[in-house]
Amino acid sequence: MIPNVAPAPADSAQATAAAAVQPNSVQPKPGQRTAFSKVSASRLVGSPGGVAGIVWLGALVIASLTAPWWLPYKTEDQDFTAVLSGPTAAHWLGTDELGRDLLSRIFAAAAGTLGTSLITVIVGVGLGTALAMVAAGGDRTEGVISRVTEVMMSLPGTVIILAVIGAVGTNIPLVMAILGVLISAGIYRVMLGQAKSLQSQLYVDAAKVDGVSTLGISLRHVLPGLTNTIVVQSALIFAVGMLIQAGLAFIGFGPPIPQPSWGGMIQGASQHVYDAPWLMVPTGAVLALTVLAANAIGNALGKAPNTAASHLPSAGARRQRGGSVASAGAAADAAVGAAASAADPRAMPAKGQLSVRNLSVGVDGGTPLVTGVSFDVEQGTVLGLVGESGCGKTMTALSLLGLLPAGVSAAGGQILWNGKNLAAATEREMEGIRGRDIALISQEPMRALDPMFTVGYQLAGAIRRLRKVGKAEARAEALSLLEKVGIVDAKRILKTYPHQISGGMAQRVAIALALSGRPRLLVADEPTTALDVTVQAEILSLLRTLVKDTGMSVVMVTHDLGVVADICDNVAVMYAGQVVESGRTATILDNPRHPYTLALLAADPHANTAADMPERLATISGQVPQPKDWPTGCRFMARCQFAGAACAAPVPLLSSGSESGMVRCVKADELAVEGLEWLATEVPTHRVLKIVEKDLA
């Protein structure tokens, strides 16, 4: 009867009571205050369900409060000429076994039902919130309160409520208040995480230093942040309260007869399910609608905008994949293909050759994220994709494997892998390519491995799939792969879970996983960024050895020019979704042609040796523009020290004159002739103490 003593989960994952046990459950990050602050009226108004819920509840409240003036009959009026009647002109919703008007009884009972359910809400949500705020204030109190609420949640609430009724009688307000106490444990569980997160905000620390009392902090800083959750939970608990109250009345613990109550009326109706089934409908419908209304309001407010995208596109999207690019690409194919073959005398590319031609990636039916990107990766070479965050490096890299996040896809151009256009390949075709031809290692090794399975299971599984070998052979191969990536006690590591190993070790495992299908191309998305400096060097040297030993090629996404200098044969510098300069690594690092490359080098502390380290490192003012703000001309123009009028027109990628080098700057030649340098900007003296922003961090 107590359907969920723990509040029903709203549609958002965060509000689920059980989410507390989720292994990597997303905790609200400190500083993300907006994620759960004020009640969002727009969210409520924007949801049709929410609006309908408010309208229904409002109408019901008004109707029940004004009932004495408009109800056609008194609740006890008996019309023996129309016993158990269906809807008629005299009795719109029919009558019960004593000929009493259902409409009158339903609305006469509404005020009491709604009012007493409100008691449960006030006690339950109030107590739960208060407990959460107290618990968030100190670890010891949290331990005690959590233990007590755990006990409360594991009690058979219904049975206890009935025992209470035995003791105090059918005093409904009191019973509903005690129900609120039982429910507060569930509310506490939902609130605690948020209250703790709010309590750990820096401004709360500051308030503590200022001597604001614990109570003051709770009321002034924590409570406002909980407002939305309080409203959401109130709506949901209101619904639970109504259901339970009706249930109690149904089994005979409602208001004293003949006073009407929804549960009691359904009980009466159940006696006549054989001869007058209609009697069930009106009361049941009003009760269900009222519960639905409260739930709809709660869900409308509780639905947090879901920012994280699924890594598995929906079935429909998977089937569609490739279709759009196939048509969009076909037109471009002829032109680009001709251009490519003209530029490249070899008609058939060698095994393991990647040619990206004019690739565009964008949000489906919307903003482009990457436009007109072209590069080549020869067998056994390493290409670096360099640039600041938000330049489209990762999107470019993921498109090579067809692993773009849900809602993002290749919108045009070609990804030619041994002559086959992967941009237009179907999901099934890509499944044949992934792992076997092209493999991936990603930035955060810990999150790249499945926390629920052992390293051995994941590695051996991949080997069995990709090499079509038996269990025992896969196990042996897993062991040898781990040894190959420099893990000494491979046998032990096979048995561990990802959380039991260090980040560096996890990245080695991830590399072993990527190697399990003997790929010809490895896409490495910032493989060292999340690691300690010493571990970074080890991983890079491992990758270098693997390239030498296996002859595979690598596309290395990085924002670290040191990594580029260390391992890459060629570089493509990306800015705002475009390649702005590409060519051989040595050429570009020694003789950069694009102002952005120039600026990146000038701003990199590692690119300057101790001797010629400038007093002040150069910076690149401003930020990478958002895709929607990209200008038609040079996208770097707004931040460029050398920008001029000519930069406002679209800039083509042209040969820079040195070997295969290309550059996208109208002033490239001019700059080269004049030998200009990217200068550190003058800092006004009053701001000298400000720490200089490191663009490449």
Add this chain to the structure above:
Amino acid sequence: MEVTMALFITKRLLMALATVLVVAVLAFLLVHAMPGSPGAVSLGAGASQDAIDEVNTRLGWNDPLPAQFFRWLGDAVQGNLGASLIDGRSVSADLGNRLPVTASLAAGATVLSAVLGIGLGVTAAVRGGLVDRIVGAICGLAVALPAFWIGIIFVYLFAVQSSVFPATGYVPFEVSPQDWGLSLALPVITLAVGGAAFIARQTRASMLEALQQEHVRTLRATATPTWKILYVHALRYASLPIVAGIALQFIGLFGGSVIAEQLFAMPGLGQAVQTSVSTHDAPAVQGVVVIATVVVVAVNLVLELATKFLDPKLRAS
């Protein structure tokens, strides 16, 4: 690892024991707050004050409360929960007969809720789009409709209109397994509607969260077939909150049996609570509260250990 696990289990057992004790005290106090002394209740209206006093003295009703409680506790641990004030029968024996009814009902409803809920939740999360919206709407409706109302509608549809299932009553398993199943069908389905909706929502949310994890990309990058990503990896990741949800649901369904037993005239614990509360039968109320608590706490303990076993991080620590 074994040591910490043993320690954990010991701690949980002690806590479960403490929970039961607290509830026992609570039930004892509630029963004492009930209107009417045992003598008055058992002798009924019209009994003389002397007779009532005589019964009260015999039952020790006037002894100090702690003495009464420990006497009750001493008997209870030996399996004696006293005698009903109404018919004088042993409360333990009566509840012993009733427990299988409620256990079948709650277990059946939990299993059905879990199977339906996980199936629906996974389908909604995996298929998305229209299917997701339809499942969402059904679940929204299912949690809004009170179980007793749904139960009556089921009776109307399956017992009145077409007599597929018996409308009321309970046939013990020993008597006829087939009739046992048939007699349980409607109450179990009735309770499972709301339970399945709750678990479906939990499952859907957890599955979606699982599919947002970065390791899903690694799985795809190593050519893991989609069915395996969904039903082995994502479901495994989602299993923890789902099991926690099922544990919560069991508690709710156990309480829901009060309604279902009343509606379908089943001689279970729920019916015992309802009658004993109505008749102020103190020993029966006290006994049924404690028994219900023991069952719920025990099942919760098992499910909690299951969660612990499912999470490699917890298992190792």
